[in-house]
Amino acid sequence: xxxxxxxKLAITIPASLTAxxxxxxxxxxxxxxxxxVVVALPGIHALPARQTRAMLLEQVDPAGxxxxxxxxxxxxxxxxxxxxxxxxxxxxRRWPNSTNxxxxxxxxxxxMTTSVGTFWMDRLxxxxxxxxxxxxQDRVL
Numbered sequence: 001x002x003x004x005x006x007x008k009l010a011i012t013i014p015a016s017l018t019a020x021x022x023x024x025x026x027x028x029x030x031x032x033x034x035x036x037v038v039v040a041l042p043g044i045h046a047l048p049a050r051q052t053r054a055m056l057l058e059q060v061d062p063a064g065x066x067x068x069x070x071x072x073x074x075x076x077x078x079x080x081x082x083x084x085x086x087x088x089x090x091x092x093r094r095w096p097n098s099t100n101x102x103x104x105x106x107x108x109x110x111x112m113t114t115s116v117g118t119f120w121m122d123r124l125x126x127x128x129x130x131x132x133x134x135x136x137q138d139r140v141l
Contacts, residue, residue, distance in 0.1 A: 041080070049118070060103055106120050
């Protein structure tokens with residue numbers, strides 16, 4: 001079309017997290033068992049948010065120190081093993097009769113079989129200096 005100029009695409013190059021951001025995320029994660037798992041899976045194992053939300057209990061083996069998201073068999077590090085074990089214990093105390101097969105559940109999904117939604121995860125990480133995608137990008141870098 002004549003007279004219409006296209007704008008330039010803003011290309012951003014992912015940058016590593018700063019030491020202050022890492023410290024703030026680590027400190028915040030200690031306050032909430034679910035947040036600790038949400039920080040560990042993308043931040044250490046580079047899982048995308050959708051995979052983190054969809055993770056099933058059967059795909060996690062803290063005793064055997066294994067993680068099996070979507071058929072990938074990965075060893076678990078100490079931090080993630082402890083985070084998942086603590087969250088599972090918290091989950092069983094909070095919702096002892098829940099039959100939801102997903103690792104992460106909320107008060108809304110505890111009585112269903114659906115995974116937590118993007119809103120739940122966004123609200124969980126809203127006070128962090130970086131989001132889940134930035135944690136994953138840092139790990140990929």
